[in-house]
Amino acid sequence: MKIAYLGPEATFTHVAVQSVFTSDEHIAYSSIPVCMDSVAEGEVDLAVVPIENSVEGSVTTTIDYLVHEQPLKMVGEIIIPIRQHLLMSKGQVHRSKDIEVIYSHSHALAQCHTFLHNQYKYTKLEPVSSTSAAAKLVSEQPQECIAAIANEFAAKKYGLEIVASDIHSNSYNHTRFIVLQKEGSSVETNYFQKNHTKATFVIMMPENRAGALHQVLSAFAWRQIDLSKIESRPMKTGLGNYFFIIDVVMGYDDVLLPGVKQELESLGFSVEIVGSYSTIQL
Amino acid sequence: MKIAYLGPEATFTHVAVQSVFTSDEHIAYSSIPVCMDSVAEGEVDLAVVPIENSVEGSVTTTIDYLVHEQPLKMVGEIIIPIRQHLLMSKGQVHRSKDIEVIYSHSHALAQCHTFLHNQYKYTKLEPVSSTSAAAKLVSEQPQECIAAIANEFAAKKYGLEIVASDIHSNSYNHTRFIVLQKEGSSVETNYFQKNHTKATFVIMMPENRAGALHQVLSAFAWRQIDLSKIESRPMKTGLGNYFFIIDVVMGYDDVLLPGVKQELESLGFSVEIVGSYSTIQL
Structure with missing residues (x-):
């Protein structure tokens, strides 16, 4: 089976997909609407996208696109814990007190507000399209004193070091993902x-x-x-x-x-x- | 009277503040929480922040910060129409078919989804912290073929040309702003x-x-x-x-x-x- 997910690789959605659909093909798409279009157009069998986080609330793009643009059937729900870490290139770790810019998804920056306010009050925070994109961006500029907030999987994938772990504010931080299928599709989701x-x-x-x-x-x-x-x-x-x-x-x-x-x-x-x-x- | 607003200058919040508080001092703050802190700490008399857009829905930062962090009194509501335009540096207008990156606030990018999908399907969209910041960024790089989505006020302020006007998808696009005051404050808001x-x-x-x-x-x-x-x-x-x-x-x-x-x-x-x-x- 082919499963579309909100990419790039190593996002929390990718973690959810890998945990459940262990033996299927996983295809990263660049946005939630594109994920949903891909399943509607038959490119993939299922799409997995985030719908709600216990701290940030609903992912409104998912709800709005489902209701206004692309009707699909919900066939499953996956809930995973969200753990955010501060990541830097190996060569920059000793300068972790002097980080110039911290990149992440705006939700992740919000989830780590207290940590950032206490430790990096004067550091520039720069929202990018995903936590994984932030990690990639940091890995591509190893000479810069910059950091990303992302998950452990992204740290491994992009060869970054965890400088501070579990920096999200609420210990109860979970995200709900929904599994979407085309209306009338006969694919069995035995998962x-x-x-x-x-x-x-x-x-x-x-x-x-x-x-x-x-x-x-x-x-x-x-x-x-x-x-x-x-x-x-x-x-x-x-x-x-x-x-x-x-x-x-x-x-x-x-x-x-x-x-x-x-x-x-x-x-x-x-x-x-x-x-x-x-x-x-x- | 001193009025804090969600800056930088030329955001839609600034437009709302200028329209109502015509003879007061307006002070731009960099984020919604900082605006709200400034009124709570007595630096300003009132704060104006967005709370809801008719297309994108609630501004969750405002609601969450008000409820969880900084209790303030709502003393007024301002509703303004939102008109989004595509802006470029004067010298780049002839290359408007070949824009490489379009910058704006993520809500504005979403509001212009249909226009962008039809005209700039393969152009990179880059979310930044405000529509005004996007206009500023474009104005600072006049040699680049890039564009911003922002309001007319931002176009004037940063000397940019309107390449396409009213590119937002819904003709009924309004934003609600709330006016906040410190609990127990005796400042009269005759407006x-x-x-x-x-x-x-x-x-x-x-x-x-x-x-x-x-x-x-x-x-x-x-x-x-x-x-x-x-x-x-x-x-x-x-x-x-x-x-x-x-x-x-x-x-x-x-x-x-x-x-x-x-x-x-x-x-x-x-x-x-x-x-x-x-x-x-x-």
Whole structure:
């Protein structure tokens, strides 16, 4: 099977893919939309992209592209712990007090805010497209006193030294990745259990109706269906117009979830169940 | 009065500040947290920072820093239309078909996705810290065939030419800015009407209780209080733990909003009303 992931190599998404899809071909794509396009166009069988971090919140590109641009089916969820380290070229390690620029993904810089504020208050922080790209950039300029924030895998891949480890602020720092498949695809994903434990709804409000969200939640609440997440995202039609993405703690069934969908649709909501799946927590 | 804003000069925040606080001193700060610290520490009287864009959604740094790090009072809201243009140095305009790198803030690059995909599919896109920083960077390298996406004010300030105007994808593209003041500060902000039309709540769930959000919304719904926004953000204590930021379409009163707060607190929620204010829409 071919698996697209948000590259370059040695990103956290790559770590998630390598841990689960041990015997498949992994192909790096340069952005989340391109990953998702590749599975929609049949270049690959599955795509793995980040959807939420426990500190930074949702990866809005993933949610927005899925809802507005490229409908795909969620067939699995992978959760991995995120550990960030400060990396330098071997020859520069003795100058770690005098780092001129620290490169990383903006989320990683934010996750390490406290460490950076305490140790590198006056050092320039430069956001780049991924933690892995930051490590690559540092490895390509061994004569410069610069550093990257990235994972251990990136340190190994680019031959960098870990100058400070586990520099992220929250000890509970995890990222959720979703596994996406083309609607109607018959590829079997045996990696995930058949007993689905979660389902994801995308719900659009009929108009800017007062109490509409309350109505939506009532449909879940009286059935005692637990929500593990609710997130509003802009409809892109104006401030104040949102759609909601809701994760429920049960898989698709024949009665309850179809009941929610039918009722809300009758009330004028647009309701899509974008996936029913199980979770692999590493 | 001294007003802190998210700089550098010529950002959209600067445009918002200049439009409203016409006769005050405006001081640029390099990041949203630093803006907010400056008002908390009394260096300035007010701070203006972005909180939401109609296309990209919330500015999570603002919400998270306000809730987790630096409590301040919201005393006003400014809404401005966002118009993005492609800018080049005058001497490079004839080479606009061969641009090598386009710099901008990551949100602006996302807002112009369709234009970029159609016209500059193979051009390298490079996120930098602000649209204004992108314009400055391009102006400093007039010999390079590079471009920035930024506003008209930045084009004027850095002497760049507009090569393509209004390249943002959604014609309805607005950003909301909030005006923040230190709790207990006596500075009068005469710029905003006394008739408050909005209030903002921050609500934390007592535990991961099923139906808790439904309960919160019920407290607003039966009083027929309209919500203009609800957003979940991570508590940073683990995937699945959120707080909610809720905007209601009424100002603080003596009965209804205190009633919501008291009831929810009795039920074990933590409830903070972080502001009651009016809006200036430009």
